[in-house]
Amino acid sequence: MANNDSGYIKKVLPSKIGKIGLILFIIGAVTGLYGYIFDPSRAVFSYLTSFWFLLSIAVGSLLLVAIEYAASATWSTPFRRMSEFLASSIPLLIILVIPLLLSIQYLFVWSHTDVVANDHMLQAKSVFLNTPFFSVRVIVILLIWSLFYYLIIRNSRQQDNSGDQALTKNNIKLSIIFIPLFAISLTLQSIDWIMSLETKWFSTMFGVYLFAGATCSALAALAFISVLLKEKGYFHPKITKDHFYSLGTLMFVFICFWGYIAFSQYMLIWYGNLPEETFWFMQRWEGGWKFVSLFIIFGHFIVPFATLLSHPSKTNLKKLKFISIWILAMHFIDLYWLIMPSMHGNGLHYSFSWMDISFLAASVGIIIFMFNKMFERYNLIPVKDPKLQRGLDFHL
Numbered sequence: 001m002a003n004n005d006s007g008y009i010k011k012v013l014p015s016k017i018g019k020i021g022l023i024l025f026i027i028g029a030v031t032g033l034y035g036y037i038f039d040p041s042r043a044v045f046s047y048l049t050s051f052w053f054l055l056s057i058a059v060g061s062l063l064l065v066a067i068e069y070a071a072s073a074t075w076s077t078p079f080r081r082m083s084e085f086l087a088s089s090i091p092l093l094i095i096l097v098i099p100l101l102l103s104i105q106y107l108f109v110w111s112h113t114d115v116v117a118n119d120h121m122l123q124a125k126s127v128f129l130n131t132p133f134f135s136v137r138v139i140v141i142l143l144i145w146s147l148f149y150y151l152i153i154r155n156s157r158q159q160d161n162s163g164d165q166a167l168t169k170n171n172i173k174l175s176i177i178f179i180p181l182f183a184i185s186l187t188l189q190s191i192d193w194i195m196s197l198e199t200k201w202f203s204t205m206f207g208v209y210l211f212a213g214a215t216c217s218a219l220a221a222l223a224f225i226s227v228l229l230k231e232k233g234y235f236h237p238k239i240t241k242d243h244f245y246s247l248g249t250l251m252f253v254f255i256c257f258w259g260y261i262a263f264s265q266y267m268l269i270w271y272g273n274l275p276e277e278t279f280w281f282m283q284r285w286e287g288g289w290k291f292v293s294l295f296i297i298f299g300h301f302i303v304p305f306a307t308l309l310s311h312p313s314k315t316n317l318k319k320l321k322f323i324s325i326w327i328l329a330m331h332f333i334d335l336y337w338l339i340m341p342s343m344h345g346n347g348l349h350y351s352f353s354w355m356d357i358s359f360l361a362a363s364v365g366i367i368i369f370m371f372n373k374m375f376e377r378y379n380l381i382p383v384k385d386p387k388l389q390r391g392l393d394f395h396l
Contacts, residue, residue, distance in 0.1 A: 008236050008383055013375050021368030028362025035355040036099075041106040043355050045343045048100060048107065048193065050359035052335050053217075054366060055093055055189075056210075057328075060218025061086035062149055063182050066175035069152075069168070075246045077391030078239055078381050082229075083222055084156060085374035089366055090149045094142045100193075101135050110199050121200055129196055137192060141185045148178045156382055163384035186211055197342035201280040205265040212258035217331040219251045224324035225371070227317045229380070236381055238392040241315035245396060248314030251327070255308065259301040283341045292337050300330040332360065 036043035061083040068076045068083075104111045109122070110129040116122040122129075152174050155167040187207025195206050203209075226247065229235045269277045284293050307313055307323045314320070336356070382388055 008379065008381050010379055011234050013234070013372055018369055018372040018376075021365045021370075021372060024361045024365030025369060026365075028358045028360070028365060031358040032355055032362060035353070035358065039355075040103065042343070042353055043359075044100065044103040044106045045339060046353060046355040046359045047103075049332070049335050049339050049356065050363040051093075051096060051100060052193065052339075053332050053360065054089055054096070054363040056214035056217045056331065056335075057221050057367060058087050058089040058093065059145055059182070059186065060214035060216075061222065062090060062145070062152070063179070063215060064218055064222065065152060065156075066148075066178045066182070069171045069175040070179060072172070072387070074387050074390040075243055075394040077385055077387045078236055078243065079222060079226060079247065080385075081156070081379065081381055082225055083218070084153050085371045085378075086218065086221055086225075086367065087149055087153070088370045088374050090142075091146045092366065092370070094139070094146060097138060097142060101138065104131055104134070108196055108199070110196065125199065129199065134192055137188060141189055144181065144185060148174060148181075152178070156385075157378055159382060159384050160379055161384075165386050168386055183207070183211060186214065194338050197339065198280055198283075200276060202277070203265055203269070203280075205261060205268070209258075209261050209265060212254060212261050213331055213334055216251070216254045216258055216327055219247070219254060220324040220327035220331070221367070223247055223251060223320050224328070227321040227324070231317065234380065236392060240395070241317075242394060242396045244317065244320060245311070245314045246394075248308055248320055251323075252305070252308040252314070255301065255304045255327070259305070262301070284337060287341075289337070289341055292333065296330065296334055296337055299326070300334055304330075 032043060032047065035046070064076075064083045065080055065087065067073075068080050100107070108129070109115055110125065111131055116126055152171050155171045155174075158164070159167045187210075190207050190210040194210070195201065195203070223244075226235065226239075227244070230239060230244075266281065269281060283289070304323055304327055307319060307326075385391075
């Protein structure tokens, strides 16, 4: 049965999709808990990496929703609801962060008072880096993200029933507020959770680096799901290669942006050649980590750049699906590269563990399960959005 004059027909995904997500989460959570019981310090690092993978996709997807509203884009309107579904994990982050907050002592040197007492630099940073203030910052930021998710998504869903165009105007205002707030809050989160793993290292570009990675991962998740739904006949029949070309172009732009930020951060630190900055990169060039460093350059930038460079590649659904999975995999490897060398300063051989796979499976399971739940309850496209028809009729 059609929901509106646009010709959209609501369908339901096979029940096995939700079951797959739930099974992945249960297996990942149970095996991860087993690892935590026997080796908590190792398990916490694996959990942090997968937590950030989930956070990147969820919050990055909400950013895409906000950008679509703020820019009044039309071609992306039929895709927006999928980003809303992917952002549905944001409220869960408040629960999922609790194990990390309870395990701060395994992650951060600055959480040990005896170490801080003997280090003047840590003492100077203790005003900001202390467990109570850290925990408050984390919870407040997650609550802010959850609030904006609730307000923006509520308006979008209400419009499916009422068709009230004022809801779009309200979301534009909320999105304009959220975008700069997102940049500030994600920067704070990246400093807290990842940069402060190496308390004496700093980079003024680190927040932008994580922002670029989160946006790339959110776009990749959106592109992969969009292509998959189009191939299986779930997407609106008016969605054409022109829409996917625009989506592929946006992915290409943010891959270039990520490469620019990654190179700029490295180049400025290399040129400055200050020991308090260069040791962080040196740590990721020793003990086998240089192979990961080189692979990230090749895999996170060169491969996506070359694949998405031509016009035909952006309209080839099989290529888009492949490169989306590739970008998501590279984003996880990038997060692993950012976090794991800080664990006891061990080399790559000692850093890898089956727990990395366990917690990653749990994160992927949450994404699949939540997307399936949202798909069951709400329309795949915003059927009464005032820009929808122009979005469906979009042509280059």
